[in-house]
Amino acid sequence: MPANTTVDPEDIAELIGRCKLATSVSEFHGSLVGYISAGGSFPGDSVLDALKFEPDPAPTADEQAMLTRLRHQTETWLADTDLSFMPWVPDDEAPLRERVEGLADWTRGFLGGFGLGGSAETVTGLSSDAREILRDMATIASTDAEFDDDAESDEVSLTELEEYVRVGALTLHAETAQRQHPADGDTLH
Numbered sequence: 231m232p233a234n235t236t237v238d239p240e241d242i243a244e245l246i247g248r249c250k251l252a253t254s255v256s257e258f259h260g261s262l263v264g265y266i267s268a269g270g271s272f273p274g275d276s277v278l279d280a281l282k283f284e285p286d287p288a289p290t291a292d293e294q295a296m297l298t299r300l301r302h303q304t305e306t307w308l309a310d311t312d313l314s315f316m317p318w319v320p321d322d323e324a325p326l327r328e329r330v331e332g333l334a335d336w337t338r339g340f341l342g343g344f345g346l347g348g349s350a351e352t353v354t355g356l357s358s359d360a361r362e363i364l365r366d367m368a369t370i371a372s373t374d375a376e377f378d379d380d381a382e383s384d385e386v387s388l389t390e391l392e393e394y395v396r397v398g399a400l401t402l403h404a405e406t407a408q409r410q411h412p413a414d415g416d417t418l419h
Contacts, residue, residue, distance in 0.1 A: 235299070236303060237297075237300040239259070241300075242255050242258055242318075243255050245293050245296070245297070248287075248293075249285035249289055249293075251283050251284075253283065253339070254335045255318055256317070256318055256333070256335040256336040256339065257335040257339035258281075258283075258318075258339060260335065260336035260337060260338065260339025260340035260341075261281045261340070261342055261343035262277065262300065262301065262304055262339075263308065263343065263399055263403075264340035264342065264346075264347065265280060265344070265347035266304055266308060266403065267399060268343070268347035268352050268402075268406055269347060269348060269352060269406050269407070270343070270348070271347075272301065275298060277297040280346070280347075281343060282346060308399075308400065313400060315396065315400055317333075317392070319332040319333050319335075319336050320332040326381065326384055326388065329388060330375040330388060331375075333392060333395065334370060334371055336395065337368075337371040337395055340399060341364070341371060344364070352406060355409060356406075363398040366398065367395065367398060370395065
């Protein structure tokens with residue numbers, strides 16, 4: 231895979247399978263996004279080490295390079311002012327139950343990654359809105375889905391939750407980034 235190629239969910243699915251990682255693509259992506267959003271650093275430039283995944287066997291040099299590209303790609307998408315970032319959850323063609331489980335996996339991953347990447351000060355320094363987003367994500371991550379007889383209503387609800395999670399992740403990333411790198415002339419008190 232060329233060095234400038236965008237990493238996609240299928241690439242990560244192959245890595246997860248080959249390295250026997252105990253995660254799904256959605257949870258893996260959520261973990262990475264949460265870690266970055268909390269301001270986590272990457273010791274030794276290893277995404278898997280930072281996220282506490284234990285591969286067996288270890289990723290190849292090409293796979294390590296792919297993970298580094300994914301990290302930079304994710305950082306770019308989270309910082310994009312056009313808000314193009316999207317969580318990696320099953321697409322609209324997947325069965326509703328699979329999509330709901332994917333969103334729950336993603337939010338579980340996000341919360342775990344946020345916890346790994348941040349500190350107690352990260353969480354205590356968050357605005358009340360940001361803390362509410364984290365509480366809502368915890369609810370989404372731990373709730374068993376119940377489906378109505380009205381599939382269209384379930385689709386609408388899931389779409390709204392996906393958008394809330396997407397915007398919530400962007401909000402948390404922006405808030406922690408602002409605290410870590412205040413604009414010139416701004417001071418932290």
